[in-house]
Amino acid sequence: MRDNFLVIFIFLLVSSCSDENLPPGLYDYQVERLLTNDSSKLWIQVINSQECSDSIKMLIESQNDSLDIFNISPTLACDFLDTAFLGRANASQREGSILFDDSIVFSNGNYWIIDEITSDILTVNIGEQRIKYISN
Numbered sequence: 001m002r003d004n005f006l007v008i009f010i011f012l013l014v015s016s017c018s019d020e021n022l023p024p025g026l027y028d029y030q031v032e033r034l035l036t037n038d039s040s041k042l043w044i045q046v047i048n049s050q051e052c053s054d055s056i057k058m059l060i061e062s063q064n065d066s067l068d069i070f071n072i073s074p075t076l077a078c079d080f081l082d083t084a085f086l087g088r089a090n091a092s093q094r095e096g097s098i099l100f101d102d103s104i105v106f107s108n109g110n111y112w113i114i115d116e117i118t119s120d121i122l123t124v125n126i127g128e129q130r131i132k133y134i135s136n
Helices: 002-015 028-036
Strands: 040-045 057-063 066-074 081-093 100-106 111-117 121-126 129-135
Touching: 028 040, 028 057, 028 066, 028 081, 028 100, 028 111, 057 081, 066 100
Parallel strands: none
Antiparallel strands: 040 057, 040 129, 057 066, 066 081, 081 100, 100 111, 111 121, 121 129
């Protein structure tokens, strides 16, 4: 009986683990809402620095059925902010499903892999770089 309980416990423990820090079963539109708060959301990049020039932000706006993503960073002199349009994107879907896959796909074919997303935390992989953001 004890062995059966141990096997069941290990099975439940293993089956509840996930390789991703994403809540299971999210739809693509739910991810887009987490990113934009239904209209727009400002994300602040987590950097271990007190320098003004390191305070990088990302603004994500909802545009009908897509996302507009902007990078907001101060100039080197920190006298004003520079805004760059990164592109229009959508949350990816698993093939044959409407569930969220794992990435944000831009209209030019580039993509960001989302490692972690909550209403307050966003971690993305852009190429070889892993970037963490917190919401403002």
